[in-house]
Amino acid sequence: MSEAQGFHQQDYQRPELVCPAGTPAALRAAVDAGADAVYCGLQNETNARNFPGLNFTVPEVEQSIAYAHARNAKLLLAVNTFPPAGKFAMWRDAIDGAAKLGVDAAIVADMGVADYAARNYPELRLHLSVQAGASSPEAIRFYCEQFGVKRVVLPRMLTVAEIAELHRQIPCEIEAFIFGNIGMMAEGRCSLSSYVTGASTNMDGVCSPAADVHYEEDAARNLTTRLGEYVIDCFSGGESAGYPTICKGRYLCGVQSDPYYAFEEPVSLNLSALLPDLMRAGVTALKIEGRQRSRAYVKSVVGAFRKAVDDIMAGREAAFASLLALTEGRRETEGAFPSKRWR
Amino acid sequence: MLAPPPAGRPASPLKKLLENAPSVLLAPVPLALLQPMFTRIATHVAQARPELFNRLGPHAGKRFLIDPTDLPFVLVLTPLPDRPLLTAHRRHERPAHVAAIAGTFFNLLDMIDGSLDGDALFFSRDLQVSGDTEAVVALRNALDDFEGSALDSVVASFGPLSGPAGLALSVVRSVRGR
Numbered sequence: 001m002s003e004a005q006g007f008h009q010q011d012y013q014r015p016e017l018v019c020p021a022g023t024p025a026a027l028r029a030a031v032d033a034g035a036d037a038v039y040c041g042l043q044n045e046t047n048a049r050n051f052p053g054l055n056f057t058v059p060e061v062e063q064s065i066a067y068a069h070a071r072n073a074k075l076l077l078a079v080n081t082f083p084p085a086g087k088f089a090m091w092r093d094a095i096d097g098a099a100k101l102g103v104d105a106a107i108v109a110d111m112g113v114a115d116y117a118a119r120n121y122p123e124l125r126l127h128l129s130v131q132a133g134a135s136s137p138e139a140i141r142f143y144c145e146q147f148g149v150k151r152v153v154l155p156r157m158l159t160v161a162e163i164a165e166l167h168r169q170i171p172c173e174i175e176a177f178i179f180g181n182i183g184m185m186a187e188g189r190c191s192l193s194s195y196v197t198g199a200s201t202n203m204d205g206v207c208s209p210a211a212d213v214h215y216e217e218d219a220a221r222n223l224t225t226r227l228g229e230y231v232i233d234c235f236s237g238g239e240s241a242g243y244p245t246i247c248k249g250r251y252l253c254g255v256q257s258d259p260y261y262a263f264e265e266p267v268s269l270n271l272s273a274l275l276p277d278l279m280r281a282g283v284t285a286l287k288i289e290g291r292q293r294s295r296a297y298v299k300s301v302v303g304a305f306r307k308a309v310d311d312i313m314a315g316r317e318a319a320f321a322s323l324l325a326l327t328e329g330r331r332e333t334e335g336a337f338p339s340k341r342w343r
Numbered sequence: 344m345l346a347p348p349p350a351g352r353p354a355s356p357l358k359k360l361l362e363n364a365p366s367v368l369l370a371p372v373p374l375a376l377l378q379p380m381f382t383r384i385a386t387h388v389a390q391a392r393p394e395l396f397n398r399l400g401p402h403a404g405k406r407f408l409i410d411p412t413d414l415p416f417v418l419v420l421t422p423l424p425d426r427p428l429l430t431a432h433r434r435h436e437r438p439a440h441v442a443a444i445a446g447t448f449f450n451l452l453d454m455i456d457g458s459l460d461g462d463a464l465f466f467s468r469d470l471q472v473s474g475d476t477e478a479v480v481a482l483r484n485a486l487d488d489f490e491g492s493a494l495d496s497v498v499a500s501f502g503p504l505s506g507p508a509g510l511a512l513s514v515v516r517s518v519r520g521r
Contacts, residue, residue: 023398023488025457052477053398053484210477217471241466266466294487297460326463 012279014313018076018175019302020291022054027064027075029295034306037074039107040064040291041205045087046094047078048131049291050205062101074104078291080129081205082110092116099124107153108132109188114147127151127175131202133188137169144172151175153287155187156269157336160277167282176278179301180289181328182269182335183207183247192246192263196228213244225249234259240330242266248328266329272305272320274337276312297326362413365448370415374431381418385429387500388493389422396424398485402478408438410445410471422482442474442482455486456494 019035021027030038041047043055056064061077068075079094091113098106099121106124108114109131117124130153134140143149151173154163167174183190193207194200201207214226221237225244232249235241242248248266250259269289271278278286286309288301301323308318324330369377388395396403399422409418419438421428432438444451450469453459461483464470472479486493498509 022484025488025490028490051480051484052400052402053481057397210480213476215472215476217473221468223468235468238468241468243462293462294454294460294483295457296454297463300460325467326460328462328466330466 012276013284015279015283015309016074016175016285017302017305017309018285018287019298020180020288020293021064021298022049022051022291022293023295024056024060024064024067026291026293026295026298028067029299030302031068031071031073033299033302034310035073035302037076037104037285038064038068039076039078039287041078041080042094042097044090044094045203045205046081046091048080048129048201048205049078050081051292052210054292058097058101061097061103065101065103076105076107076127077101077103078107078129079113080107080109080131082131082202083112084203088112088116095121095124105150108147111147114143114149118147122148125150127153128172129153129188130155130177131188133186135166137166140166140170140172144170151285153177156182157187159339160274160281160337163278163283164281173284174282175285175287176271176283177269177289178271178275178278178286178305179323180269180293181243182267182289182333183245183264190247193227196230196246208243208245215244240266242329265331267331267333268327268329269335270323270327270332271334271337272308272318272323274334275305275308275318278337279312293326300326362447362449366413366415374416374433377416377431381429381431383500384497385420385422385427387497388489389424389427391496391500392489393424395485395488396422398488399481402475402481405442405475405478406438406440407478407482408440408443408474409451410434410443411448411451412445413447420482422485440474442476442478443472444479444482445471445473452494454483456492457487457489458492461487 016036018037018039019030021030021038021040027038027040041049041055043057065075077098079091083091095106095117105127106117107127107129108117109129114126117126126147126149128134128143128149133155134143134152135155135158140152149172153175156177191200197209197212199206199209208227212228216224223235223241224231225233227244232246247263251262252259253262290297304321304323308320311318324332403422403424407420409420416431417434419430419432419440446469450459450464454461454464461470499505501508
């Protein structure tokens with residue numbers, strides 16, 4: 001963004017680029033592509049991307065911390081799901097491990113987990129996950145005061161203007177999503193998947209478990225996506241597809257004659273054009289979604305945003321490589337960030 | 344490279360020739376002649392990265408049909424930690440499997456090699472998945488944890504043949520990418 005357009009280098013501090021990793025190879029790709037911090041999860045229900053074959057063992061976290069720290073990058077551990085009654089031990093073990101291994105921060109959502117971490121490991125830096133759904137100054141201040149939370153990851157439902165206002169009212173850093181999957185606008189409170197599969201992101205770390213997803217493609221290349229016993233979308237031959245989640249499904253409803261996206265459309269968030277605005281609004285960290293994606297995705301997206309942030313900080317116009325090929329449904333949106341009327 | 348060339352973009356004659364070359368050249372080749380190469384690929388990956396099998400968990404012994412849609416045969420991968428199998432079959436044989444992954448040879452190759460994103464290929468409908476989706480996701484994630492280029496690693500394992508094989512592959516890929 002040029003100075004002629006009203007943005008000046010001194011208007012903002014250099015933001016931290018927070019990048020996803022589902023495997024150690026992806027973590028190394030993120031660090032090598034210029035991530036300031038990489039977030040990852042353990043191979044269990046304690047994180048919101050509990051997918052088969054994904055995530056880190058404890059030794060892998062340890063090795064990855066060494067790799068990241070040797071290159072001046074941080075490792076953040078997502079412990080950001082909600083323990084069901086009687087299963088708290090798994091979350092406690094995750095926090096114990098995070099503290100013992102020396103992660104740079106634990107990303108938590110549940111108040112019990114936050115409380116356990118704050119009481120037992122006061123030196124462990126806590127970030128409040130987007131899954132906590134804290135979007136008001138009152139809610140965020142509560143987490144800061146009670147558990148010493150140092151950063152809040154904001155739900156993707158606030159405008160940039162609201163983020164700027166929030167920044168003036170809270171005592172912690174702000175992390176905002178800038179790219180990737182965008183789902184229901186009540187993050188941490190969506191249980192749609194539970195009604196069909198019995199599992200949800202909140203408590204099981206997985207929305208639409210792969211075991212419940214079935215794809216059928218006919219000779220004309222029409223693709224039917226089923227979740228459990230329900231058809232949640234049909235894509236005609238050549239039509240771009242999306243993730244098999246209920247919130248992105250197309251349904252026959254009484255108000256429309258054809259199936260339509262009743263909740264959300266398959267589309268990815270891309271705030272490339274809003275980066276200077278976010279930085280001026282007081283956002284400390286820019287977050288890229290996609291721990292479930294490949295190292296090819298990580299390398300491309302992190303590299304693109306690394307260059308853009310560096311360009312902005314240097315007072316240059318940020319030239320963006322197109323990331324459209326990596327977006328869900330091959331479509332991108334700025335969501336609620338410019339205004340609440342994004343559909 | 345992020346995604347395959349968009350459909351409808353005219354391909355150069357050389358590019359088209361190279362894209363069709365594997366299919367044309369391999370059509371008359373008896374699969375028995377190719378099988379030792381596939382066995383070596385499976386064995387090499389298992390030896391180079393044995394921890395990949397940990398990521399597969401309960402899906403390690405399952406049979407995955409890998410269908411390069413532009414080649415005259417399909418592959419069946421059975422990622423057993425001690426004895427991984429990668430076998431070639433003619434398409435009409437319809438080998439038994441629990442999950443299938445289909446796409447063009449180079450798209451599958453680039454996805455396995457860590458230079459194309461599997462979700463993006465699925466979104467653009469350049470990758471088809473059927474059967475046991477959980478097993479496919481586990482396999483995709485396991486293969487994606489390969490450090491560096493899996494393809495370069497496999498090619499290097501072919502000893503004296505690795506030089507010419509690697510050169511031929513890089514030429515084909517660079518022309519294809521234009």
